Amino acid sequence: MEHKIETDFMIINMGPQHPSTHGVLRLELKTDGEIVMACRPFLGYLHRCFEKHCESLDYLKIIPFTDRMDYLASMNNNWAFCIAIEKLMGIKVSEKCEYLRVIVGELNRIASHIIAFGTFGLDIGAFTPFLLAFIQREKIFDLLEEASGARMLYNYIWVGGVARDVDGDWLKKTKKFCQEFKPALDEVDELLSLNKIFVERTANVGVVTKEMAISYGFTGPNLRGSGVNWDLRKNEPYSLYTKFDFNIPVGAGEQGQVGDCWDRYIIRIRECRESIKIIEQALEGISLEGDIYETVPKNFNKMPKGEVYARSETPRGEMGIYVVSEGGKAPVPYRVKVRSPAFCSLSILEEICKGVMISDVIAILGSVDIVLGEVDR
């Protein structure tokens, strides 16, 4: 008697309630043993109709909604939206406000990167760096709370200015934080970056080539991890970024191939150091004299007819805001579209998760650093 034993593919749902999917994302994995044959992401669990809401809200009332898109980097979201509206209205923001925006924007970038590499370590199995980094994140939140009144959802950057003024004491505290943060980051770096287990799990995993990265809309740290020297703060400078001296870290495949998970991870650690450099220079340059509401428009009754697409560098990459205005007395935008960096980066998942181990899917997902609030909007 002859028996033929056949194996079958198994469909496994990873998520939506799974800690390593960083929110509510469902991945449908078609597996052959431990190997993933196909991976299909399902989104929309956190869809809150942001773009539909915008069409019935005043321009200023939209800013709190942008907080809730990428809730880990609310300052940068506020900023991206304000840049678009300022471009539409032709507003030049006062220098003091620009300095304040740079400082809070970079502080928020560090806080966001802490989550990115902290939870990435957590996914891989390293618990301590996450806790160490969170001490620093709490300090950033204290600073931002003092400036804006809220810990996470700030509504701080307004069209034409910022919501509240800061005093000299706040600047001193920020300076003190910068000095304290550097050794703390070194500690995390030493613990995690060259840890043998961590390197084994991340080097040569989820390699994204330069061409693929550009085609699939990778931006920000993910794109730079693939070896492309591109940062909107340097290549298409907005605000005051031409004034500061800072470097753009680019992935070089130090532990494996260019564009692997380790490269995407180390870019974020190095970017934190560059952000500290920018904040220190901004603290030197800022002058506390002047009115923060100087360039804030009194009303939005005279909007020009037209459309703008403005992009800026958020911690997750390039956030583009496309605004169409009917002009005249219409107090609400006709259409707002957000080009969400995490949504675009996530679209590569189907492509690079073919033929990898299930555990590598988690490493890849962690290294791309998505926030589901921004993916689903």
Added chain:
Amino acid sequence: MTPEEIFDKLKEKFGEGKILRLTLPSQNGFDVCDPFIDVEPLAMTELADFLKHDKDLAFDQCCCISGVDLKDDLQVVYHLFSMSKLHKICIKATAKRDNPIVGTTAHTWGVANWLERETWDMFGIKFKDHPDHRRILLEEDWEGFPLRKDYKFPRFWRGMEVTPEEEEGTYGTQD
């Protein structure tokens, strides 16, 4: 390349039937806008291929694909950027509201796959030859296309109340 040069090059290659017109800021009733080119919707597939692979144009990055409801028509707006040549352009394809079909660009730019799915999901614009033409943010059995201006919010979905009775008809309007 300047927008005029890009427009002339496309016109030379595809002819006036497919490349319709170029709008610069403060033209055609716009106070503020990025320079954009209106094109024939079904020509988008071959156009995208040319825009990416021509060595002078080299639009390797597709920044954004957005749908816009123009009330009479539906429009797809492409924001393109070239990382090697450092120039950008905006392309607009306007399709009829009763049967909106636009050629897909998903074979040219990987990211266009999801961005076009989102446009289908929200506006009901079909993309010809799209490799994975499904909804993305909403459920597959959702009725209607929410970002159209004439969209009515449903009272119930799969037996669940999604719009309270007293608020019916008030969503999407300025209060």
